[in-house]
Amino acid sequence: MTGGAVEENSRVSNKRKANRDDRGPVLSRRSFLKGAGAAAAVAGVIGSLPSPDAQALVEEGITERIGPGPTIVELKVNGTTRPVTIEPRVTLLEVLRDHLGLTGAKLVCDRGACGACTVHLDGRPVTACMVLAVSARGHEITTIEGLGTPDRMHPVQRAFVDHDALQCGFCTPGMAMSVAAAIQRNPGLGLEEIKRAVAGNICRCGTYPHVFAAALKAAAEIKGKV
């Protein structure tokens, strides 16, 4: 089972790397850990040890050195720029939940395997537990709270309620964000595409069949409006 959200995550990274735009690449926790020594040297987490791989990171566009102590970072979340003081090791999920009070996204597996922390980065779903907050600077971050509120629900959220696509509700914010992104990409999507879109979102209560129904309904509604 490949995590749809996780795939998206790396897709975002690749796209950013390719673009080399002024917003800088998105450094996922996975790639961060993969390049352990080098990344640590650049980010200064274990001091300023020189590393032969540092040059490679420079080539990838990672030139800035921050940390290891707390740094002020500005993140654009749900349309508003919010400054937070964080250590570079802090994930986007921790910032959203513990610093910004946006507790919709949940920490469940802490390794990008379950999708419960899915948020949008420039409209694409990523698992926020795998994204370092510092690397989300310059990107548009949308959380479940930004998708819609109880009084003004997004069509996907409305459809989740109508079709009972939620039980305990703990996976629901991530599930809804994956569905919303998939419909955004392709409002004409069918059942198989929906199943793949939430393949990285684990639900222990067993809401999948109702999620599929809700997603199809929301897609039809959104397509109708397009």
Add this chain to the structure above:
Amino acid sequence: MSRRVNLRLGFSAEQRDVTVVIPDDEPTPWQFGERLGVVGKPAARVDGPLKATGAARYTYDVNLPNMLYGAILRSPYPHAIVRSVDLSRVRRLDGVRAAMGFDGEEVRFAGQEVAALAAVSAQLAADAIRSITVDYQQLPFVVDMESALRTEAPKVFRSGNQTASSVSTRGNLDRGLAEAAMVHEQTYTTSVQTHVSLETHGAVASWNGDELTVWCSTQGIFAVRDDLTVLFNLPPDKVRVVTGYLGGGFGSKFGAGREVVIAAQLAKQAAAPVRLMLARAEEHVATGNRPSSVQKVRIGASRDGKLTAIELTQHGSGGIGGGSGSGGPFVTVYQCPNVRTDERSVFINAGPSAPMRAPGWPQGCFALELAMDELARKLDIDRLEFRRRNNADAVREQEYELGARAFDWQSKSNASRSKGPLKRGIGVASAAWHALGVSGPEAQAIAYRDGHVEVRIGTQDIGTGTRTIVAMVAAEELGLPLSRVTAQIGDTRFLFSVPSGGSMTAPSTTPAVRQAAAHLKEKLFKIAAPSLAAEPTDLEAADGNIRVRFDPSRAIAFSEVCRRIPGDSISAQGEHVMNYEGFRQGQAGCQFAEVEVDTETGVVRVLKVVAVHDAGRIIDPLTARSQVNGGVLMGISFALFEERRLDLQTGLMVNPTMDDYKLIGSLDAPEIEAIFVEVANGVNNTGVLGLGEPTHVPTAGAIACAVYDAIGVPIRSLPITPDRVLQALKAV
């Protein structure tokens, strides 16, 4: 004071008139064929918008001013004495506000709590916990069940590594076996499954003087309260437990677990609130599991397919916990005069078991049902027919019929087998359950002057939609639309209700809520009566009005009556009343499954499941269907994917994640059709029966039978992984 009422009970195929004596103030139970306005109609759950927008606040989301973050240090050794815990370094660390060690304790599994601390940030707590040094005296351990049974095995407990056998008998097994024309004997095994609630165990604890408030991820707020009152020697009114929203439990979250107690202790020591939520690995290792099972099954039947003997000799291990029996289905589901079950629990150095969705039943059902299929093949009887011949339950008989029709059993049975590598197969399995509810719950119903009604009850919503169904029942009784009723739950400041387990929440809470609403209605009738020139006893509440029963044109709007409430509001209480003669004391169900097995890769895909269940009266068909989906999908996950793996050398769990521990995902979800056989049961005033567990009982059995049908060889061990399928095929 009591009164006699005549009730018509039963279901479409069979009804019975019953006279019961009930308390005067108890509403007359809903009967067979009774048409209701709100109950029985699909309703979106009332807290859906909060859940779908991330606004629902779970324990894990509670964030208090000056709150500290707790962390637990756990033993890396499966068996050891904690000689000493050195907290001196962490106590000196800036930002660490409380620390505690469990010196002298005997650790019996890798992952048992050894020390804990609270710090000003989650990062600091995680760093600091690594600064604690522990002096362990390692002891010999055993994490393999069969090794644990050897006489020379290290002792998990001084009393030994197994419980005494628990034996139950009916009739005479030897006679039954002698009478059998055909006997089938085989051993079936299942693996340890962990609950994997998405919200891990944990709590936020906050002291105000000697008053303790705990937000807790629990299925039983009052059980947590009771545990804490004992531990801290406090009266019940000094401990408040709140569970607004709960991210799953599945049986693992009863009572104050170690992490809850630690959170409260750290908060007391630090004089600041502490949030302590477990990490995923801790959740897998330390908070419960469904025990393994090795089930030796012997069943015999006459030539015409009547069971004459059923025998189960079973052992299983829930680590350092017991309760691994799986005999339930063997003694309950099929009619057989001679039954013997022998169950015992084996202890190993692994995390303790906890009840998990129908404890023991999915394991037992798997073994019994696959054995039934193997015997049916020997007898050359259709597998569904074999079950019908041994079924004594009229409701299940109808369920077999409805399910077989919806599933198209007959034509699927007759379908010719594919010659290609993809083989299809079908299976059927039966369920039984007994969730009639228990007494104890009390509820309060309040009408406000603006015409709004609030129901308060100290239950909790594990995800089944409790908030919604209690509001629906009150709305029904008061003749109001659901939108006019709010349900407040999840707080021990409300009246008592039972833990959400044993599928007893709906059958235990709804009668109390209905009675509270009925009592509130009587009070409103007294207010309304003078202006309607009628006696209160002649009034009824319907369509948002209070009106004269024999002359509905004489009516006042419910909200108008509420405007006349003196003061702010008017309230009434109700309680769950038991002891009616019900239509039946059990519940029946059956499920049909179709699978496709790739004989080249060994991968099993479930294509379709038809689930037919009796849950008494269905309050909300929409959320009821969700529960069926949940029971079935968790059953598929148990059948095909889930297995806790322990390393024999280190005693550590090697897959304490959500990727290495495989769970069913969207791509594995089949089409599921839910069919309900509504039974007016009459055991209480709503006749609602539980649905959470019975829907999970037969799924794994039905899938194992379908795999056997597909490939012609039974796979007698769960999970049915590709390697097991390929091995089985190789052996043919």
